[in-house]
Amino acid sequence: MDYKSLNHIQGKNGSRWTQFIRGIGTENLLMVAIDAAKYTHKALISTFYGEVLVKPFEFDASTPGLELIKQKIKAEKDRYNMIEVVVGIETTGHYYEDLVLHCQLEGFHVRTINAATTAEERRALLNWSKTDNLDLLAILQSMIHGRGTFNELPTGKVHNLQKLTRARRELVNERSAIKNLILVHMDHIFREFQGKTVWIDGKKEKIKPLSDNFGKASRYLMRYYPHPSDILELGEQGLRDLSVRENLKLRDSCIQCLLEFAKESISKPKEKVETDIFLLAQRLDQLDFLTEQIKVLERKIEDLFVQTEGGLLLSVPGIGVVTGAEFFAEMGDISDYCHAGQLIKMAGTNPIVKQSGDRRPSYFAISKQGRKQFRNITYHVGKSLAINNPKMNQKYHELIDRGKKSGQAYIALGNRMIRLAFSMIRNQTLYQTDEEKYVLYDEVNKKLHKVNVEHFFENFVVSPVSHPA
Template sequence: MKLVGIDIAKYEHAAFIMEASTGESLCDPFFFKNNKEGFKKLYTELNKYSKNELLIGMEDTGHYNFAIESSLLAEGYKVALINPITTKSLRKASLKSVKSDKEDALLITKALLDKAYYRIISIQDEKLKEAKELTRYRTQLTLEMNRKKNVLQRHIDIVFPEFNTLFNNEYTITYLNILRKYSDAYTIAHTDIRSLRKCFKYCNSFSAEELKELASNSVGIHDVSISFIIQSVISSIDLINSQIEELDKKIEELAITQASSITSIPGISIITGTSILAELGDISKYSNAGKVIKFAGVNPYISESGKFSADKTAITKKGSKYLRTTLYRVIIPVIRHNPAFNNYYHLKRNQGKGHLCALGHCVRKLLRIIYHLETNNLSFDINSLK
């Protein structure tokens, strides 16, 4: 087996080729640019060997490796990704004080000697990459939306602290309509009642007259700059909402092509189901459900020394943070809508487990079920868990 280590950079990559059985260097470390000519240079070296005797590894660097990774998979090469934390640990273990692209290419090549250090990726992983990009961007937009809402609430508390008491649910059509046009208590109090009524839509909990009276007696201050910020933030919220709606359409279109049964599990939507599958990648590369749990970073640490064994440990939190975020977000509706999970959650609570610990047990149970469904092309059956 010939091992090829590629150190990924933005404009120029470094590569090294080694014979796995002897550790012999088959070429000097070389550079190739992240463009068409650079790729040709790499393939010139790779073509000296048959594809089935090559294993090509690189760090999972986020996005700089996408182009070369896609190209190699399309050409039929066996490609492996290595966690950058692994190479960092190997560098420390080797006691090397020098860090260069050529040295890193050599280090990545040596990491391919141990199967525990890397994971093989496939064409299926490439197909899921588009879904991963969309679902991750949706998560980022959701977080940005939450930040904007926090900013909005802070400024509402300054100019009209009583405003939220009128609403059972915030961010309704009427809620946003009022703030778009009249962003503080002073403006509302001095606005004609007929103009205020135009903001009301599907709102039966209070009237324009009640809003005006509340604003007239408000302790909020009149500040033009804060009113401007409120209207600006609402414009941002509107934009993010429209972007999320468009993203959801794209994600749903991709989900149709995947033909997965994950949404047959009560509590999992098309969006969250697609996000979970996209982060896991090609499910066939996991030999058992335990590998899936480990990849998600929701397996508990094992802390043992001599006769000591810790009763309580945290989860490892390795792997994709987006996957863990989605799993812990989706497990609540899964427990709520699925009697089997609801019973399992309360079983763990009755055993003395804390809330988060019980959720962790449910997340691992969910991953085992997802693995079983996806590998056997089955739909969820509540009766099978009784």
């Protein structure tokens, strides 16, 4: 059998496992299944054929606990003259990471097994119960059947970039929630501040005093003059003077609209909404803090991104620093993949295909069986490309003309970007286009700070391995 022919990522893992056990011999393998937890782990030791040598036992997540399990493994290995030890650890949260590290340092072969895999193993055994002992048996069976991977824990710049981009994503989501709360408070204090419906020539239109609910002028007014009575007290001249003094850039039309909406407002008197005004000020403080934290994170992401091979993606129009960094970080190390289709499946953006016999295959919605974070950023990358990349914009309209919905088109463009990124990173090439207006320096200069523009050209243009093919 030609193991290399199984170039699907799961096929490759299975082939490596087969090669491993054939080289060692199943009778020479000591199998250890570990169910990781925060404080107390649980393990069992058996042969490759599932014969339990040491019944399930607990050990602490500490140095004495690790010494205990190492002693038990050594005792069974010597007793049965085993050659190699294979440890299977379920990827429970982040608690499994220290176990993986120490087992690898001890010279054991570590297989990390996804929790979904053990759940499927229990389901295959028609057992709906879930206990620690059943989990251990499921981990053991998964190891024997070749599931899991020998991959080491992620480390290095790509791993750190993933931590930073995920932290930024959490802060952005938190900031969005704060913004929604601010708007709720403003609905109670001055509901027309966000705009209202007016009738013009018999047609209904929505008019907003300020174009951006969270721009500089909006945030200043919400903090110091949130109630309609505050606006009316300032008056037209007061708003003009305030705009000049604080550089709010309020136009005359905006000032007139604010005064008109404040005069006709149906909001409660100011003394009735004092609690909302107090909470509004707190939410605005939270918004300012989160915005500053995100800004600091984004600079940290930029500085690290240009030091990785993923920095090549910045040569693509429509791929900014934050989007490109998150996209590359979720892709991770591509050295273990043979083709971009494996990455697309990892993202879960591959279509479900059903085909039987001589029937034509049918294509359904995307599988959503991969990493959620990777799938989300793939969608956002496709959306950004559809707007900001001329070539991709053309492809987007072609997809729409063929009857695709916007979301489907964004996913398709995101998948195209996965293929493009895979090729660029593997071959160390910059983005290639025949667009007349495209200039690499201009493209990179508008995305990076000056010092990082220099780093980009040093890493990807001056270096011999980075020249376009």
